[in-house]
Amino acid sequence: MFSNILVPTDGSPASDAAIAAAMQFARRFNAHIYGLFVAPEMQYPIYLDTTPPVYLSQEEYQSSMRTTGNTYLNEMQKAAQKLDLEFSGEVVISDKTALTIVDAAERQHCDLIFIGSHGKGGEQDHLLGSVTSKVLSASSLPVLVYRATKPLDHNP
Helix, strand or coil: CEEEEEEEEEECHHHHHHHHHHHHHHHHHHEEEEEEEEEECCCCCCCCCCCCCCCHHHHHHHHHHHHHHHHHHHHHHHHHHHHHCCCEEEECCCCCCCCCCCCCCCCHCCCCCEECCCCCCCCCCCCCCHHHHHHHHHHHCCCEEEECCCEEEEEE
């Protein structure tokens, strides 16, 4: 039924719970997992006329975000390998997280987006997180929203 599943991550406990559930779900179909980490673009404070020397350069920031994203994707890859699932993934830098998720799913010919109900924003919004809501609105692909059944530890 599903052969290629996109699973986004932001490194949060809620995202980790969704990844674990996505892996078990993918195992039922022997589906390929496509992991995605979307990092926000670098934002300088708009109230400053000049950039203070303590700020990272654009290149340093992007390198740092790619390292962070690859760390999360490496953990996903290890989990996929334990279940004998194929895995690939990428890090993208964009301020349009939801649209980037949908675009990546379409570009990678995914037939499902498996996403957590909440990410780093937490569960302040008791319905859905803002990225998840936007993915649901923007995607023409099926979207499975995973909600953890117990409170998550926010201090891993």
